[in-house]
Amino acid sequence: MVEAKNLFMKYGKGRQLALDNVNFFIDRGEFVFFVGSSGAGKSTLLKLIIRELKPTDGVLKVFNRDVGRLPRHRLPYLRRNIGMVFQDFRLMEERSVYDNVAFAMTVIGSSRREIKRRVPHVLNLVGLQDKAKAKITDLSGGEQQRVGLARAIANRPAMIIADEPTGNLDPGTALDIMNLLRSINLRGTTVLVATHNRDIVDRFKKRVIYLENGRLVADEQKGIYTHVH
Amino acid sequence: MFINGFIYILGETLKGLYRNRWMCLTSTGVVMVTLLMLGGFMVVNLNVRHITEVVKEQVEMVVYIDDSADRATVEELGRSIAGHQAVARVEYVSSDEHMSRLQQQLGGMLEGYDAALDNPLLASFEVRTENPETVVRLAEEFEAYPGVSAVFYGQGYVENLFAVTRIIQIIGLALMAGLAITAVFLISHTIKLTVLMRKKEITIMKYVGATNWFIRWPFLLEGLLMGFVGALIPLGLINYVYQVSMEWVATNELMFINLLPLQIVITELSFYLIPLGTGLGILGSTFSMGRFLKV
Numbered sequence: 001m002v003e004a005k006n007l008f009m010k011y012g013k014g015r016q017l018a019l020d021n022v023n024f025f026i027d028r029g030e031f032v033f034f035v036g037s038s039g040a041g042k043s044t045l046l047k048l049i050i051r052e053l054k055p056t057d058g059v060l061k062v063f064n065r066d067v068g069r070l071p072r073h074r075l076p077y078l079r080r081n082i083g084m085v086f087q088d089f090r091l092m093e094e095r096s097v098y099d100n101v102a103f104a105m106t107v108i109g110s111s112r113r114e115i116k117r118r119v120p121h122v123l124n125l126v127g128l129q130d131k132a133k134a135k136i137t138d139l140s141g142g143e144q145q146r147v148g149l150a151r152a153i154a155n156r157p158a159m160i161i162a163d164e165p166t167g168n169l170d171p172g173t174a175l176d177i178m179n180l181l182r183s184i185n186l187r188g189t190t191v192l193v194a195t196h197n198r199d200i201v202d203r204f205k206k207r208v209i210y211l212e213n214g215r216l217v218a219d220e221q222k223g224i225y226t227h228v229h
Numbered sequence: 230m231f232i233n234g235f236i237y238i239l240g241e242t243l244k245g246l247y248r249n250r251w252m253c254l255t256s257t258g259v260v261m262v263t264l265l266m267l268g269g270f271m272v273v274n275l276n277v278r279h280i281t282e283v284v285k286e287q288v289e290m291v292v293y294i295d296d297s298a299d300r301a302t303v304e305e306l307g308r309s310i311a312g313h314q315a316v317a318r319v320e321y322v323s324s325d326e327h328m329s330r331l332q333q334q335l336g337g338m339l340e341g342y343d344a345a346l347d348n349p350l351l352a353s354f355e356v357r358t359e360n361p362e363t364v365v366r367l368a369e370e371f372e373a374y375p376g377v378s379a380v381f382y383g384q385g386y387v388e389n390l391f392a393v394t395r396i397i398q399i400i401g402l403a404l405m406a407g408l409a410i411t412a413v414f415l416i417s418h419t420i421k422l423t424v425l426m427r428k429k430e431i432t433i434m435k436y437v438g439a440t441n442w443f444i445r446w447p448f449l450l451e452g453l454l455m456g457f458v459g460a461l462i463p464l465g466l467i468n469y470v471y472q473v474s475m476e477w478v479a480t481n482e483l484m485f486i487n488l489l490p491l492q493i494v495i496t497e498l499s500f501y502l503i504p505l506g507t508g509l510g511i512l513g514s515t516f517s518m519g520r521f522l523k524v
Binding site for chain 1: 237248429430432433434435436437438439440441443444
């Protein structure tokens with residue numbers, strides 16, 4: 001599903017490599033944590049997967065397509081298969097919970113009937129069925145991230161990418177969000193999570209890819225943050 | 230999907246206009262003020278051009294025939310002038326006719342004067358040129374023809390008239406060009422602010438897989454609508470002010486100010502201002518959102 005071969009990334013001339021000869025393969029349905037300190041290259045890697053950035057060298061295949069060579073007009077179709085979850089939620093605060101989720105479906109051309117059927121379903125999955133009409137600003141951080149998750153799964157993507165999804169949440173709420181991601185993964189969606197959160201990584205015992213200064217230094221199945229560190 | 234997309238785009242356009250109503254009003258106001266000034270200058274320029282055309286058409290040259298020229302020379306002179314390619318019309322005026330015109334102009338002042346016995350006025354050819362601006366050059370040419378005593382075309386006045394109208398037109402064009410550039414600058418900056426306010430929305434759209442055109446359309450339509458309304462209002466205002474001015478000219482008996490008819494002015498202005506307004510709106514949106522689409 002995602003395959004990196006001799007992947008290099010450099011931001012501008014003379015600067016240090018953000019990714020230095022990274023190689024890995026992630027299969028369909030996997031749950032993978034990308035860990036490492038700030039500046040290790042986790043976010044760069046996720047940005048390369050959604051083609052927000054282009055690799056400097058090497059090959060990065062997503063859904064068997066080399067994203068580095070993907071023409072710009074094909075990008076929307078790549079992204080429709082990937083649900084994004086962000087640390088800062090990136091929601092439209094002036095709109096309701098329902099509208100935020102429906103928005104993701106509307107912009108890819110889903111029919112009104114499909115939206116009316118699907119949005120209550122995904123809100124139910126993330127436990128926000130009673131807050132459909134609430135404004136984003138009236139929700140707690142955890143609830144806002146649930147909206148982010150609902151939006152990410154609304155279009156039934158094959159893969160979810162979460163960049164520090166628990167970064168702004170207290171430990172209890174963070175665990176709730178991770179449990180939601182796990183339940184989404186159990187339904188067959190591939191989940192990639194970039195995180196600093198040791199407790200969560202250790203508790204979930206999933207595959208861990210550890211990055212340090214842009215290099216992949218460890219790749220363990222059922223890994224534990226503390227071990228690979 | 231197409232109909233849903235269209236309904237969505239239209240809905241988003243209207244929602245966008247409502248949500249950012251103050252910013253949209255500002256943008257429309259900028260388009261309106263600049264197009265109003267531009268339209269005002271165009272009206273002035275159109276009328277200056279019209280008045281000068283009318284005045285230019287009245288420019289006439291009189292070629293006075295030498296008293297000593299024989300009949301054959303006069304006939305040859307008439308043929309040479311009439312055959313000149315720059316000449317539109319020639320009329321022979323005898324010295325008797327000049328005298329009768331003078332008598333008409335002066336009324337009773339020449340009473341008792343026997344013109345048949347002693348007429349000092351010279352016969353002449355009254356010449357209209359194809360292009361009034363060639364009158365100076367033609368006068369010099371005709372002065373050298375045999376049988377010509379003098380050529381008169383309002384020396385001094387004509388040169389000044391042409392110079393002044395040319396300056397007025399150049400200033401008008403420069404002002405209009407300046408205003409158009411200012412309008413593009415102001416509109417693109419105002420729309421950029423609208424786009425900046427919705428940067429988050431655009432970024433989210435990009436992340437969930439919206440195509441660039443799907444993102445662009447509502448902004449383009451917003452720009453188009455703002456530009457269109459921003460052009461219609463000045464047109465309405467100019468229409469009203471021009472009508473009032475025409476009535477004022479008529480009631481004050483200033484008929485020598487030969488204003489262009491309202492319909493011609495408004496048709497001409499609509500021809501430029503509406504495409505300019507909508508074009509500026511669309512251009513402004515396109516320029517402003519370019520870099521936000523590169524996510």
